[in-house]
Amino acid sequence: MPKAHLKVWRGDDSGQYVEYDVEYEEGMVVLDVVHRLQATQAGDLAIRWNCKAGKCGSCSAEINGKPKLQCMTRMGTFIDGETITIAPLKTFPIIRDLVTDVSWNYRVAETMPELKLSGPDASGHRRMQQIDIDREQEFRKCIECYICQDVCHVIRDHPENQGNFAGPRFFVQLANVAMHPLDQNPKSATVAHGFGLDYCNITKCCTDVCPEGIHITDNAIIPLKERRVDEYYDPIRAIGRKLFGKK
Amino acid sequence: MADIETHEYDVLVIGAGGAGLRAAVEASALGARTGLVCKSLLGKAHTVMAEGGIAAAMGNVYSEDNWQVHFRDTMRGGKMLNNWRMAQIHAQEAPDRVKELEEWGALFDRTPDGRILQRDFGGHRYARLAHVGDRTGLEMIRTLQQHAVHRGIEVHQECTVNRLLKDGDRISGALGYWRESGRMVLFRAKAVVIATGGLGKVYSITSNSWEGTGDGHSLAMQAGADMIDMEFVQFHPTGMVWPPSVRGLLVTEGVRGDGGTLKNTSGERFMFNYIPPMFAAETADTEAEADRWYDDKVNARRTPDLLPRDEVARAINSEVKAGRGTAHGGVFLDIASRRSADYIKRRLPSMYHQFMQLAGVDITKEPMEIGPTAHYAMGGVRVDAETAASTVPGLYAAGEVAGGMHGSNRLGGNSLSDLVVFGRRAGESAAKYALGLTGQPSVDQGAIAERSASILKPFEGGQENPYTLHRELQECMHVNVGIIRTDSEMRQALVKIAELKDRLSRVQVEGHIQYNTGWHLALDMEHMLCVSEAITMAAIERKESRGGHTRDDFPSTSGEFSQVNVVVRLRGSAVSVAQEPLPVMPDELKKLFEE
Numbered sequence: 001m002p003k004a005h006l007k008v009w010r011g012d013d014s015g016q017y018v019e020y021d022v023e024y025e026e027g028m029v030v031l032d033v034v035h036r037l038q039a040t041q042a043g044d045l046a047i048r049w050n051c052k053a054g055k056c057g058s059c060s061a062e063i064n065g066k067p068k069l070q071c072m073t074r075m076g077t078f079i080d081g082e083t084i085t086i087a088p089l090k091t092f093p094i095i096r097d098l099v100t101d102v103s104w105n106y107r108v109a110e111t112m113p114e115l116k117l118s119g120p121d122a123s124g125h126r127r128m129q130q131i132d133i134d135r136e137q138e139f140r141k142c143i144e145c146y147i148c149q150d151v152c153h154v155i156r157d158h159p160e161n162q163g164n165f166a167g168p169r170f171f172v173q174l175a176n177v178a179m180h181p182l183d184q185n186p187k188s189a190t191v192a193h194g195f196g197l198d199y200c201n202i203t204k205c206c207t208d209v210c211p212e213g214i215h216i217t218d219n220a221i222i223p224l225k226e227r228r229v230d231e232y233y234d235p236i237r238a239i240g241r242k243l244f245g246k247k
Numbered sequence: 248m249a250d251i252e253t254h255e256y257d258v259l260v261i262g263a264g265g266a267g268l269r270a271a272v273e274a275s276a277l278g279a280r281t282g283l284v285c286k287s288l289l290g291k292a293h294t295v296m297a298e299g300g301i302a303a304a305m306g307n308v309y310s311e312d313n314w315q316v317h318f319r320d321t322m323r324g325g326k327m328l329n330n331w332r333m334a335q336i337h338a339q340e341a342p343d344r345v346k347e348l349e350e351w352g353a354l355f356d357r358t359p360d361g362r363i364l365q366r367d368f369g370g371h372r373y374a375r376l377a378h379v380g381d382r383t384g385l386e387m388i389r390t391l392q393q394h395a396v397h398r399g400i401e402v403h404q405e406c407t408v409n410r411l412l413k414d415g416d417r418i419s420g421a422l423g424y425w426r427e428s429g430r431m432v433l434f435r436a437k438a439v440v441i442a443t444g445g446l447g448k449v450y451s452i453t454s455n456s457w458e459g460t461g462d463g464h465s466l467a468m469q470a471g472a473d474m475i476d477m478e479f480v481q482f483h484p485t486g487m488v489w490p491p492s493v494r495g496l497l498v499t500e501g502v503r504g505d506g507g508t509l510k511n512t513s514g515e516r517f518m519f520n521y522i523p524p525m526f527a528a529e530t531a532d533t534e535a536e537a538d539r540w541y542d543d544k545v546n547a548r549r550t551p552d553l554l555p556r557d558e559v560a561r562a563i564n565s566e567v568k569a570g571r572g573t574a575h576g577g578v579f580l581d582i583a584s585r586r587s588a589d590y591i592k593r594r595l596p597s598m599y600h601q602f603m604q605l606a607g608v609d610i611t612k613e614p615m616e617i618g619p620t621a622h623y624a625m626g627g628v629r630v631d632a633e634t635a636a637s638t639v640p641g642l643y644a645a646g647e648v649a650g651g652m653h654g655s656n657r658l659g660g661n662s663l664s665d666l667v668v669f670g671r672r673a674g675e676s677a678a679k680y681a682l683g684l685t686g687q688p689s690v691d692q693g694a695i696a697e698r699s700a701s702i703l704k705p706f707e708g709g710q711e712n713p714y715t716l717h718r719e720l721q722e723c724m725h726v727n728v729g730i731i732r733t734d735s736e737m738r739q740a741l742v743k744i745a746e747l748k749d750r751l752s753r754v755q756v757e758g759h760i761q762y763n764t765g766w767h768l769a770l771d772m773e774h775m776l777c778v779s780e781a782i783t784m785a786a787i788e789r790k791e792s793r794g795g796h797t798r799d800d801f802p803s804t805s806g807e808f809s810q811v812n813v814v815v816r817l818r819g820s821a822v823s824v825a826q827e828p829l830p831v832m833p834d835e836l837k838k839l840f841e842e
Contacts, residue, residue, distance in 0.1 A: 027490020039714035043765035044758030050456040053496050056291045096762040114397045115352040127361030133354050
């Protein structure tokens, strides 16, 4: 059986990489090897995982420097003998080993506007055409792995922005509300608030790493930015606002 | 232990999957102070893995569908062992719960006239499953999660409940630990809703995540609740079999609902050889008729590929045993030769993704290799159909941890609907019960101190590795109490379970108490051994084959056992089993089965 040479982060912020050799078989993913490491050499190794099928977004880690799901990274993608470095997500405080404190995301989630849908028609149905919800459904594929949040340099390099910036995951959720065909929220709930949308300079890092292949930048962020510009930075409307005192 | 972190609620909900979230939303809406505890992060519960859809007789695709047909399908799928009243409530209320999810933001796939689209699934006479491609569970949990967050419900994430607490006969709270810090936390509560899901992790090949360790089943048993139908474990017919690391991973029944068919290595569509008498009248007996059925439900009978799961799992097992299986011990599931690549990618995007990324198989070009995987516990806490109340005052159960709804075998799609129908009812009843109590029931400080100390015992020195104990239990249950069972093998399993209990008392974990997954597993092992014993004892008691319980030594159904539930109780450390009569279905419902 071949052996993988792993460098795994152990401990908290003041921890260090520890090297392990772990046997693996054809078809295994990184998460399998980490599980085997747990069962044989490091019984107290802290990791998060649930579905092991790329559906729950729990096992995010930085593998050889790239944020990925451990359960969807096959061992066959590494060169024989290559050292595989597994580190916790850098943007969030380390709790222990590969587990980080992602509670900031849950606090942002509380600030998101809630969908307010118009009522059903006389036949009791809320009618929507599939073509009108295709993009919405793309947004709702998000598995909340927070890999896009991890890679976004607005917060990765500037943690001080966390108070003013919701991050790509939540721009996707915001776009979901803003573009829902039956949503009745006023524009102030989505477009006006902005949630720090202006900080994003569309480098598409989030789109590149999304394991669900959501076109975060093109389909969520840019349309939201366009709506915001259209609504608040349109020169004619700006004059109108000055003349008539509307905010 | 006066300084233990304490939270006080009217209603404490344990588990934040579909049932737990729905229960918490309802309890909170009725004005109960509601707390929600979950072992993982919010939104990661097992519901997220549900693929195919949520069954509800909305009649959007076939106007002939109604609750009576859904009720009949559910009862027949469960081989008539279901609690008839639960099955009736479920069939009647599921459409409203689906519309409620839509109102809260769920975006189901649409019919051409803009209504919610419904798809075919095993055992359902009409296309009945509202769905979002093959990621319906994700849609459902995100919708409920966001709704609960906006209701301001307090959520305690990554917190594991280890004991329920009682004040005399009634529930008074729960004791748990934070996974992050390892410290204990006390929840004082007037009512507790258990919504902890399943127990698949007692088997070695399973679709369940690490969380499916039977905690709720075990907690309820230890609190004195009656359990029913524990012998019935659903092996989903289609789990991945290759490569080994993904063995057991779920492949949605939607593949067959959307036209996929099962084949053995000779290319034969073998399900035509396994049509049981009970379903013969409504099942196609030629390939031509089966293929016509996808488009013409009125003049053609349904394909045997979509027989209930127990039938299909047994058939696959037989094909493999007869030497007609693949080298990896599975059979083929072929949709590539039957539907266009575009159709497959649109209807089954995450299956396409899953096989491509994990197995290097393009399901639009090649057949999938699949085999049975431990998937769902039909058995669980015995509950009142109307209120979801257990036999312990103040203790409620909903979702997979509750028993009765699905009888001896659950139909695909009936789980997601079960979660919201009975999650809502459990939350409502728990809130009403709690708001009717005056004063907070007391908790036994002595028991809390004792448990807080004993929970740390795995650090004190022994020699047993928790991971090894777990693997041995899984292998034992899979071999001896798996798809096909016999008395002698199950008695061997009981001996092994007793041995593992003894060895668990000498378990050793390394490191410290912060986010120590080895320690968590050692604590979960107690629950897994408890439910394994319950499953095995109940399975020995039921001397017949029915649904998710097949006995080599009693291969047919028995009239005697068609009238009873096997009830499991824990008193002290002794597990007892008893046969008790099923609730009797009223005559007007019996008529639905006379055609």
